[in-house]
Amino acid sequence: MSSAVKSILAVWLLLMLSTAASTWGLSRPAVAPTVSTLAVMVIAAIKVGLVMAYFMGLRCAPLPWRLAGAIWVAAAAAAVMIIYLA
Amino acid sequence: MNLAAARPELRLPGVGGIWVFVFADMTMFALMFVCFMLDRHASPALFEESRQALNRDFGGVNTLILLTSSMLVVLAIEAMKRGRPRLAPGFFALALACGCAFMVSKAFEYTGKFQAGITMLTNDFFMYYFILTGIHLVHVIAGNVVLAVLWRKSRSAPAGGSLSLYESGATYWHMVDLLWVCLFPLLYLVR
Amino acid sequence: MDEKTQILYQKISIYCGPIFVTTFVIFWAWLGHNLPPPHPDWPAQAFADRYVNHLAAIRVGFLVALITICLYLPWTGYVTARMKLIERGQFPVLSYLQLLGGGLTVMVVSISMWCWVVAAQRPERLPEITQMLTDAGWLMNDTVYMCTTLQMVAMALCVMADKKSKTPLMPGWACYLTIFCGCTFFPASLTAVLRNGPFAYDGLVGFWIPYPAWLVWEFVASYFLIVDLHRRVREERDVVEQVTAAVAQAAG
Numbered sequence: 001m002s003s004a005v006k007s008i009l010a011v012w013l014l015l016m017l018s019t020a021a022s023t024w025g026l027s028r029p030a031v032a033p034t035v036s037t038l039a040v041m042v043i044a045a046i047k048v049g050l051v052m053a054y055f056m057g058l059r060c061a062p063l064p065w066r067l068a069g070a071i072w073v074a075a076a077a078a079a080v081m082i083i084y085l086a
Numbered sequence: 087m088n089l090a091a092a093r094p095e096l097r098l099p100g101v102g103g104i105w106v107f108v109f110a111d112m113t114m115f116a117l118m119f120v121c122f123m124l125d126r127h128a129s130p131a132l133f134e135e136s137r138q139a140l141n142r143d144f145g146g147v148n149t150l151i152l153l154t155s156s157m158l159v160v161l162a163i164e165a166m167k168r169g170r171p172r173l174a175p176g177f178f179a180l181a182l183a184c185g186c187a188f189m190v191s192k193a194f195e196y197t198g199k200f201q202a203g204i205t206m207l208t209n210d211f212f213m214y215y216f217i218l219t220g221i222h223l224v225h226v227i228a229g230n231v232v233l234a235v236l237w238r239k240s241r242s243a244p245a246g247g248s249l250s251l252y253e254s255g256a257t258y259w260h261m262v263d264l265l266w267v268c269l270f271p272l273l274y275l276v277r
Numbered sequence: 278m279d280e281k282t283q284i285l286y287q288k289i290s291i292y293c294g295p296i297f298v299t300t301f302v303i304f305w306a307w308l309g310h311n312l313p314p315p316h317p318d319w320p321a322q323a324f325a326d327r328y329v330n331h332l333a334a335i336r337v338g339f340l341v342a343l344i345t346i347c348l349y350l351p352w353t354g355y356v357t358a359r360m361k362l363i364e365r366g367q368f369p370v371l372s373y374l375q376l377l378g379g380g381l382t383v384m385v386v387s388i389s390m391w392c393w394v395v396a397a398q399r400p401e402r403l404p405e406i407t408q409m410l411t412d413a414g415w416l417m418n419d420t421v422y423m424c425t426t427l428q429m430v431a432m433a434l435c436v437m438a439d440k441k442s443k444t445p446l447m448p449g450w451a452c453y454l455t456i457f458c459g460c461t462f463f464p465a466s467l468t469a470v471l472r473n474g475p476f477a478y479d480g481l482v483g484f485w486i487p488y489p490a491w492l493v494w495e496f497v498a499s500y501f502l503i504v505d506l507h508r509r510v511r512e513e514r515d516v517v518e519q520v521t522a523a524v525a526q527a528a529g
């Protein structure tokens with residue numbers, strides 16, 4: 001198995017595990033709503049970043065495109081979190 | 087002799103235009119996320135109570151399905167890049183199967199809501215729920231068509247041929263996956 | 278018709294695009310008090326009041342806009358002819374689709390404004406009637422958009438399929454943006470069902486994204502069309518010069 005395939009599978013596993021953690025772990029009533037929500041939002045932002053970098057290939061893309069991706073994630077996450085905390 | 091590691095050339099997969107489309111689409115969705123959060127801020131109790139009616143398991147499993155299908159598409163293209171084009175159709179077919187599974191799951195989920203008397207007109211939360219997931223579902227349907235095309239074409243693709251079509255299609259599908267990764271927590275988990 | 282006149286009419290046709298957009302913003306949006314649009318969930322009396330309070334502006338706005346909307350027609354005509362150059366042969370289906378789409382778009386937007394002109398003709402009508410006419414106008418634009426979407430998609434697909442031109446009519450990103458803008462109309466169908474929030478006819482998705490998307494696209498496409506026209510004229514002139522020179526050399 002080439003190293004490229006190994007890293008794809010590793011990223012996928014990380015995405016799957018973090019999805020499970022958000023969906024069935026952080027959502028339990030025992031976790032305080034604010035903590036759970038913010039954690040879930042941050043995890044989602046990281047997942048989106050991973051999909052952009054490793055699945056969409058932005059990791060090896062010219063800088064303007066990587067910036068565009070980073071700005072989208074940062075702006076969307078910030079907007080959602082700021083309104084949530086307001 | 088100095089064997090410096092060769093710097094991989096920076097390139098954007100697929101055609102540039104598809105990325106313009108993708109970012110424009112993502113921006114529109116981001117604006118709708120903000121609308122949802124603003125309306126949620128105005129009626130937090132209503133939104134939280136309505137959220138309880140959503141089935142978290144459906145949403146979570148759908149996320150796992152789409153993430154897996156994205157991974158399969160990446161593997162398909164990787165196979166084509168590494169001179170193993172015969173593997174690609176299988177990967178595309180599996181990714182398409184995942185996409186179809188998502189549609190079936192959605193059908194069950196929506197039907198359950200309708201049977202419970204919940205529609206887009208029930209309240210503002212469900213307006214967002216049905217419309218955001220509905221617009222996303224339209225994207226999934228279009229994406230399944232794209233995957234089907236990539237599956238068919240990859241069966242007769244010559245080794246070393248242009249990957250532009252496949253990479254462009256893959257970019258669109260990853261966007262569909264990425265949008266659900268955002269939508270699921272936004273609608274189902276934010277409390 | 279001699280060539281100079283032909284080129285003149287072609288240029289005029291293309292410029293009708295941005296002129297249409299400019300007059301649309303001035304008369305339909307500003308004078309017509311559509312910026313922002315009325316809110317669908319206002320009580321009927323508020324709809325009636327809006328016409329009474331801005332009667333002259335609304336009348337002038339839409340009566341003039343009903344005339345300038347037709348500047349979209351020569352623009353569409355030119356684009357059709359330009360697309361036929363790319364499609365070649367006996368079946369320029371995309372060119373015809375674009376032509377039909379552009380023509381019908383004019384009717385859709387016209388009928389929409391006609392509803393509002395009718396409402397403004399008799400401002401003392403029952404408020405519910407005025408409200409209905411206002412709703413009808415907005416829903417015409419917001420649900421009968423597919424002709425416009427198809428016009429835009431046909432143009433984009435045609436330009437993307439042009440393998441023969443040295444420089445394509447529009448760059449790839451502009452073609453994909455055209456398709457995206459055409460697709461932003463689809464969620465506007467929700468304006469027929471929802472009267473509050475982003476999906477109403479004064480909402481983000483019902484108005485603020487699709488309408489500017491269409492108008493901005495019109496400007497961007499017009500820019501590429503005029504650049505392409507100048508390039509075409511220049512290339513044709515170069516060819517004529519080369520042929521003339523070759524003939525002169527052969528004769529001399």
